[in-house]
């Protein structure tokens with residue numbers, strides 16, 4: 300049995316905001332939907348500061364609704380429109396309203412000129428998803444492919460650092476965004492479009508709007524493949540991407556540890572539900588080879604991801620070693636896949652598999 304819309308509104312409209320008004324008087328509730336016991340709505344606030352002030356209100360609304368017998372889940376999305384950036388005289392920084400609400404779109408769309416879109420996900424943070432994305436992009440570019448890299452890791456965009464790009468991308472006409480270029484790869488990061496801390500209140504519709512703009516308003520040009528570095532986990536960015544773009548498939552990065560694998564399983568499940576085929580699993584931080592004595596150690600276990608791939612009937616695409624140079628390369632903006640060591644060779648093999656499989 301579904302809870303009544305009026306009951307939901309009645310339950311929350313009397314909650315007091317810090318300024319003294321009630322939630323009902325302030326008229327902040329948007330897009331209320333009720334499906335069975337699942338209540339969802341948007342709280343549209345003025346700006347990030349107001350969103351922070353209303354965190355208690357959000358909690359109180361959730362608490363009150365969860366206390367209703369027919370309600371078993373409450374999702375509240377707090378959004379605040381990002382201020383429009385004024386373009387400096389003579390053009391320059393984009394005046395796009397990154398983080399605005401999405402525009403209507405009929406299902407996932409291809410990106411003109413882009414042949415394949417590959418999402419790179421992980422269940423857990425810190426498993427090396429961004430590192431794998433930047434190195435794979437470079438390895439594919441070295442293999443002669445036209446490669447784009449979109450850093451959609453809104454909570455910790457690291458591609459500017461890892462690829463060594465800085466500066467705000469230009470938008471001469473205020474409409475299209477010109478991406479940056481590094482190591483033969485066309486790069487765009489959500490981090491290059493934000494002021495520090497701006498993304499903290501983004502959820503739901505605003506993330507959807509930001510993703511739509513990054514996919515459709517960036518001049519990606521002709522690409523064999525666009526790699527998309529996702530935030531860890533299973534959230535709104537993944538959902539937005541799969542709803543907005545015709546994703547070729549997803550690669551899942553995991554360490555061999557069980558805990559990472561457990562989380563990776565959740566990510567795999569999510570992509571399946573979003574109808575994005577999982578193209579394969581990659582094991583990062585597999586083997587550590589001591590640079591002094593050549594001894595191989597498996598700090599995070601070994602072979603777990605290959606076994607998991609087998610069990611799930613998914614391709615296992617390769618193992619990437621744990622190596623100090625990988626981190627140093629990531630920190631200095633020069634991915635190690637540009638060199639010729641064992642890790643670069645592992646990335647070249649991974650790139651080769653994707654090219655031969657028609658995915659890149």
Ligand SMILES: Nc1ncnc2c1ncn2[C@@H]1O[C@H](COP(=O)(O)OP(=O)(O)OP(=O)(O)O)[C@@H](O)[C@H]1O
Nearest residue numbers: 424425426427428429430584620621622625626629
């Ligand atoms: N194979 C590796 N060898 C050595 N260091 C690595 C390796 N892979 C990743 N790292 C290091 O581990 C840290 C985390 O990597 P990275 O930022 O790529 O992870 P992530 O999964 O994208 O994390 P986040 O959750 O922040 O998105 C970085 O300092 C990176 O340089």
